[in-house]
Structure formats: structure tokens, C-alpha cells
Amino acid sequence: MLALLILGAAGTGAWVYRQLDGNIHAADVDGKIGGDRPENLSPGSKNILVVGSDSRDGDNAAYGKGLTTMQSDTLMVMHLAADRKWATVVSLPRDSWVRIPACDRGDGNTSDPHRFKINESFAIGGTGGDVAGAAACTIKTVEQSTGLRIDHFASVDFQGFKGMVNALEGIEVCPEAPIDDPKAHLDLEAGCQTVQGEDALGYVRTRYSVGDGSDLGRIGRQQEFMEALAAKARKTLTSPADLYGFLDSATRSITTDRALAGVKPLASLASEVQDIPSDRLTFVTVPNYAREADVPTDKANVVWQYPQAGDLFRSLAADREIDGKALKKAAANxxxxxxxxxxVLNGTGVSGRAAQVAEELRALGFTVVGTGNAPRQAERTAVLHPPGMENHARVLTSRLHGAKADQDARSADQALTLIVGQDYDGVT
Incomplete structure (x- = not known):
């Protein structure tokens, strides 16, 4: 976006625009997402879903053989404030355990709703090889998991990433220890050095050979690398000649929704955010912890941490600026x-509802101590908590759409009481 802005200011010839416009792929996602989408609570703000795609077609085949589905390696939501004075980029770990809604597979079949790693949504929607379908299922999953309305979508593949880095003649990285990761095609010495090509791609993809081998460590490196890339682009891309190689690589490997598919709309978006200062461009990762803490048999996934994750998404939905340091501090424990x-007490009047909800909560790791019927039917779902258990109640209500929590001074134990009302529509 920065490069396109500079390109427009430089008055480049029309042939360049035509060339770059022809590179960009458009995906018609609107007709595939379906209804029941979140409202846009802050008109003027924009949420852009960015996917780093490691689909192993064509030149990407070298990065993994035997994969038969489209893959997503990186997932972020970029929130642009309505006044365009700040922006927040939220990384969603690919191992996040979330509910994936029913999606059109693109092969004549529809998937069943289920819980799994968030990046599976891209593979499900892309079963038929269509990026639009992959994007639509990912958008549905992210919207239902976060409550954020996604306005635009962009996907960039491996080759385009390498080309952009090479056009900048590399980016400096400073690994504290040597990295030897055959899976990421990476062999680096410790210390500061400039990487490009395969080494640059390997650096942002490496996972198992660095630190604790988690996706969270990789996200941190990706965020640092993207900040460095943006800073170098801002400093060095000052003429059309400098820009062309960068833009050609970027546009050849980018797929966007139809509204963004072109140099003009991308440059227009860039012009809206050009004055955002670096200290108000915030990179955060959705608060999370290892799912093993709730489900001891699951040693491979993470769950989003509530109520902090819910607070983050509600703030963005309301267009409130995120303080990255405060978020990290709030999520420390x-x-x-x-x-x-x-x-769990059934207030719906529908037989078996309490048992059903109890199973849903157990699947999320909650400890269900009993089920029964509420004294009377309830229109709205509510949570009653003993004195001093406000934080426990917030964890539970963060997973329930519209549920409110109230103190129950008569409660003598440490358990919350969930009254399932007629408005209950499942857990997030």
C-alpha cells in the first residue's frame, strides 16, 4: 500500500498501471459468505483480513509435497480507524482452536460445523481449488469467532513475499542463536545479517527449530519482520524505478476481494493511512494459552484467553485504539x-437443553458441576456468580452472546449458575 501510494505520487505512465492491474487477482467472496454477519458498529473504520497463503501450487510446490488442499500459513486482521489516525494488526495463531461454521467446499459439498484449528477454514473452503471459496470460509470463521465485520480480504503467497524482500535488497534480522531448519529451508548463523530470497522466507516461516517451537514465536518474528520491511520501504522506495520490482512481485502474488482488486483502489486505501505515525501502528497477538491447560490430551493447539480476547475484539468493533502493552499486561495471568x-439450568422449556449446553461448555474446557431446570422460564441467558467471582463470570459470559452477569449473594459455593434463556444461540 505504501509503495502504491509513492507510485501514484511519482506520476508513473499509464502502461505501468495497466501492467500492475493485470497482475492482481480478484476473488468474488461476497456471494459465498452468506448472511448472519456481524454489524459494522463503527462506520468508516475498516477490517482487512490478510492471509499468508502457502498453497503448494506452481513455484510454491518446493515448500511441501503431498499436500492436497490449499493452506494458510499466517492470518491477521488489520483494523484501520475511522479517522485514519491509528491502526492495529491482530495476529490470529494458526493453531487457534475455534468453531468453524458450515462452509461450501467448492466441490459440490458443504462441511459440517465443528471445532478445529482456525487455519483449516482456508483448506475447507478451498477444497475445489478456488481462492474465493477459501477466503469466504476463512472470513465466516473469523467473523463468528471475533464478532468483527470483515470489509476486505487479501492473500499473498510465498513467491510474492520473496520478491518484495528482494526488491528492497533484503531485510536485517538478528537471531540470538543459530537456526538450522530443513523444513523452512533455512540455515542461519547467530547475529545480525541481511536476508533475502529463500532465507527471508525461511526466517518468517521457521517454527520448530527456534525457541519453544510454537506458532506464537513465529508470529513475533513475522511482526518484527513486517515492521522492518515497512520501515525500509518507506525509506528506500522513492522513485518509480525503485518501486517497479517491488510492486511487480507484490501484485503478481496477491489476491483480493473485487473491491480492492486494482492499483487504484489499493492506492486509494494507501492514501487514507499514509499519515498514521509508526507509534500508532500497533501489532498484537490475540491473548491465548495452551489448550492443554483445559484439555490435558491436547498438546498441539491454543485457545483464546477470555475475557481479554473478548475485550480486544469489542474495542476494535467500537473503533477504540488498542494499547498493546496494557493488553499484554492484562493477559499475563x-x-x-x-x-x-x-x-447449568434450563430456562428454555425445551427438554434436554441443559445437558446439551453442558456438553458444549465441557468441550471448551469448563468444569460443569451439575445440570437441572431453572425455577421459571427465562427469555434471556444470564450468569449468576458468588461474591468475589466476578472474573470467573467474565470468562464465561465472554463465550456467550449477549449474556449478562449478576452477583448472587445467596450462593454458598464457588460455582457459577448459568441460566440458559430462550435467546441462547451457542458458545463462541
Whole structure:
């Protein structure tokens, strides 16, 4: 976006625009997402879903053989404030355990709703090889998991990433220890050095050979690398000649929704955010912890940490600026779902509802201590908590659409009481 802005200011010839416009791929996602989408609560703000795609077609085949589905390696939501004075980029770990809604597979079949890693949504929607379908299922999953309305979508593949870095003659990285990762095609010495080509791609993809081998460590490196790339682009891309190689690589490997598919709309978007200062461009990762804390048998995934994750998404939906340091501090001591004891009471009048909800909560790791019927039918779902258990109640209500929490001074134990009302529509 920065490069396109500079290109427009430089008065480049029309043939360049035509060339770059022809590079960009458009995906018609609007007709595939379906209804029941979140409202845009802050008109003027924009949420852009960015996917780093490691689909192994064509030149990307060298990065993994035997994969038969489209893959997503990186997932971010970029929120642009309505006044365009700040922006926040939220990384969603690819191992996030979320609910994936029913999606059109693109092969004549529809998937069943289920819980799995968030990046599976791209593979499900792209079963038929269509990026639009992959994007639509990913958008549905992110919207239902976060409550954010996604306005635009962009996907960039491996080759385009390398080309952009090479056009800048590399980016400096400073690994504290040597990195030898055959899976990422990377062999680096410790210390500061400039990487490009395969080494640059390997640096942002490496996972198992660095630190604790988690996706979270990789996200941190990706965020640092993108900040460095943006800073170098701002400093060095000052003429059309400098820009062309960068832009040619970027546009050849980018797929966007139809509204963004072109140099003009991308440059227009760039012009809206050109004055955002670097200290108000915030990179954060959605607060999370290892799912093993709630489900001891799961050693491979993470769950989003509530209520902090819910607070983050509600702030963005309301267009409130995120303080990255404060978010990190608030998430320092997670309250695991397993630590929250819940008694489920059926207030719907529908037989078996309490048992159904109890199973849904157990699947999220909550400790269900009993089920039963509420004294009377309830129109709205509510949570009653004993004195001093406000934080436990917030963890639970963050997973329930529209549920409110109230103190129950008569409660003598440490369990929350969930009254399932007629408005109950499942857990997030």
C-alpha cells in the first residue's frame, strides 16, 4: 500500500498501471459468505483480513509435497480507524482452536460445523481449488469467532513475499542463536545479517527449530519482520524505478476481494493511512494459552484467553485504539476455563437443553458441576456468580452472546449458575 501510494505520487505512465492491474487477482467472496454477519458498529473504520497463503501450487510446490488442499500459513486482521489516525494488526495463531461454521467446499459439498484449528477454514473452503471459496470460509470463521465485520480480504503467497524482500535488497534480522531448519529451508548463523530470497522466507516461516517451537514465536518474528520491511520501504522506495520490482512481485502474488482488486483502489486505501505515525501502528497477538491447560490430551493447539480476547475484539468493533502493552499486561495471568465451575439450568422449556449446553461448555474446557431446570422460564441467558467471582463470570459470559452477569449473594459455593434463556444461540 505504501509503495502504491509513492507510485501514484511519482506520476508513473499509464502502461505501468495497466501492467500492475493485470497482475492482481480478484476473488468474488461476497456471494459465498452468506448472511448472519456481524454489524459494522463503527462506520468508516475498516477490517482487512490478510492471509499468508502457502498453497503448494506452481513455484510454491518446493515448500511441501503431498499436500492436497490449499493452506494458510499466517492470518491477521488489520483494523484501520475511522479517522485514519491509528491502526492495529491482530495476529490470529494458526493453531487457534475455534468453531468453524458450515462452509461450501467448492466441490459440490458443504462441511459440517465443528471445532478445529482456525487455519483449516482456508483448506475447507478451498477444497475445489478456488481462492474465493477459501477466503469466504476463512472470513465466516473469523467473523463468528471475533464478532468483527470483515470489509476486505487479501492473500499473498510465498513467491510474492520473496520478491518484495528482494526488491528492497533484503531485510536485517538478528537471531540470538543459530537456526538450522530443513523444513523452512533455512540455515542461519547467530547475529545480525541481511536476508533475502529463500532465507527471508525461511526466517518468517521457521517454527520448530527456534525457541519453544510454537506458532506464537513465529508470529513475533513475522511482526518484527513486517515492521522492518515497512520501515525500509518507506525509506528506500522513492522513485518509480525503485518501486517497479517491488510492486511487480507484490501484485503478481496477491489476491483480493473485487473491491480492492486494482492499483487504484489499493492506492486509494494507501492514501487514507499514509499519515498514521509508526507509534500508532500497533501489532498484537490475540491473548491465548495452551489448550492443554483445559484439555490435558491436547498438546498441539491454543485457545483464546477470555475475557481479554473478548475485550480486544469489542474495542476494535467500537473503533477504540488498542494499547498493546496494557493488553499484554492484562493477559499475563490467564484464568483457565477449567478453573471455572458452572451449574447449568434450563430456562428454555425445551427438554434436554441443559445437558446439551453442558456438553458444549465441557468441550471448551469448563468444569460443569451439575445440570437441572431453572425455577421459571427465562427469555434471556444470564450468569449468576458468588461474591468475589466476578472474573470467573467474565470468562464465561465472554463465550456467550449477549449474556449478562449478576452477583448472587445467596450462593454458598464457588460455582457459577448459568441460566440458559430462550435467546441462547451457542458458545463462541
Amino acid at each position: 490467564p484464568l483457565y476455563a477449567r478453573s471455572v465451575q458452572v451449574r
